Amino acid sequence: MSITIKDVAKYADVAPSTVSRVIANNPRISEKTKEKVRAAMDELGYHPNFIARSLANQSTQVIGLVTPGSSDVFFQNPFFPTVLRGLSEGAHEKQYALQLVTGQNEEEIYNGVVQMVQGGRVDGVVLLYSKVEDRILIYLRDRKFPFVMIGKPFNFVDEITHVDNDNFQAAKETTEYLIEMGHERIAFIGGDKDLVVTVERLLGYQGALKQADIDQKEEYILHQSFLREGGQDAVCELMELPLEFRPTAMIVADDLMALGVLNTLNELGISVPEDISIISFNNVLMSEMSRPPLSSVDINIFELGYEASKSLIQRIEKPDEPFKRVIVPHNIVKRFSSGFIKL
Missing domain, CATH: 3.40.50.2300 (Response regulator)
Structure with missing residues (x-):
């Protein structure tokens, strides 16, 4: 025989309506009562019928x-x-x-x-x-x-x-961090230009350069897909610049893209950070496990x-x-x- 709300209510010594409110996580029910009712549900093996509840509430949950x-x-x-x-x-x-x-x-x-x-x-x-x-x-x-x-x-x-x-501020702080370490030829590898996050970070990068009185170079700004291949394509384009005009640092919009950047630079015999510094965004697990481990903006x-x-x-x-x-x-x-x- 299946367990009902009435069975739970009897076991927990509360009214059936209280059990219903606990299932709905009603804020008017105290945490102590919620714990007691949920313990009773666990003991009896009761599982709420959310489909029936959704139909009654005209909600899908x-x-x-x-x-x-x-x-x-x-x-x-x-x-x-x-x-x-x-x-x-x-x-x-x-x-x-x-x-x-x-x-x-x-x-x-x-x-x-x-x-x-x-x-x-x-x-x-x-x-x-x-x-x-x-x-x-x-x-x-x-x-x-x-x-x-x-x-x-x-x-x-x-x-x-x-x-x-605050993507504008995050990119501005990231650019300022590189400027403080002496970099002026800083490239920006962004994602899709139709994404607002790309627009905001680009503006932050540009704002930091302007504040530091560093000329912005259009050839240093590239946009690619948020994939490893996107980073590879972007860095290959940057490395086609004459040696004396190549960036000494790169801001990459995404850790996966940055992994492509690191791999490509390694294949080209370019050392990170000795020759080029890299900092990216997201701070996912791969950023810590890459070689070298990536500096990255943790966006939580x-x-x-x-x-x-x-x-x-x-x-x-x-x-x-x-x-x-x-x-x-x-x-x-x-x-x-x-x-x-x-x-």
Whole structure:
């Protein structure tokens, strides 16, 4: 015979309505009562029927996640598994599930979002990116469908809840760090120019150069995909410059790209950091394990995902709440790929 809410209530010596509120994680129930009821559920082997609960509440208890581009980039870059862990943690705390939308191109992803929203499969959506032009954002905004972005919106900044780092300041501090070590020929290897994170970091890099009265060289600014191959292509282009004009330091927008940069420089017989200093972003595990270990800006990826989940669930449960911007702190983790310029 299956265990019911009434059985749990009797075992825990509470009312059945209290058990229902504990399952829904109602904030009006004390932590002591929640612990007692959950212990009873564990003892009896009771598992809530979330499907029935969702039908009763006209809620799916599911959050949709939208990737920034092709599934190739998504599954290869370690940024995304880490941000997914954060999203999952935040969703699990409120007993929400996650549904991922992927595709081989932007059209497939857009159609997947439309089907997910119009099919009533999710209560809200997290965009795992921010683009300069984004028809998915416009679609969700026009429908007044609950959504949150990881990244700063290019438009409607005060009308969209978003979780972000201060990417302008992070890139400015990174550039200043290299300038303090004597570097003036500093290259910037950014990601897709349609991504707001690329725009913000480029502006921070340019701001630091201007403040230090260092001329900006257009040939030092390149944009590639957030993949190892993107870093390889960018550094090959930079190494085609005459030796006396080559950069002595590089800021790379992503650790996976930086790994491609390191591998290519090694193949060319160029030493890091003796010949060229490298500093990248994200501070994923590979940055510590690379040779040499990468200096990298820790953007607290897990926290980005966790705060995005929490913020979206707040918007779902309290639609009239004001829009907000959540800034996750960053810090430069200094390792062995960056050093003072060799005189």
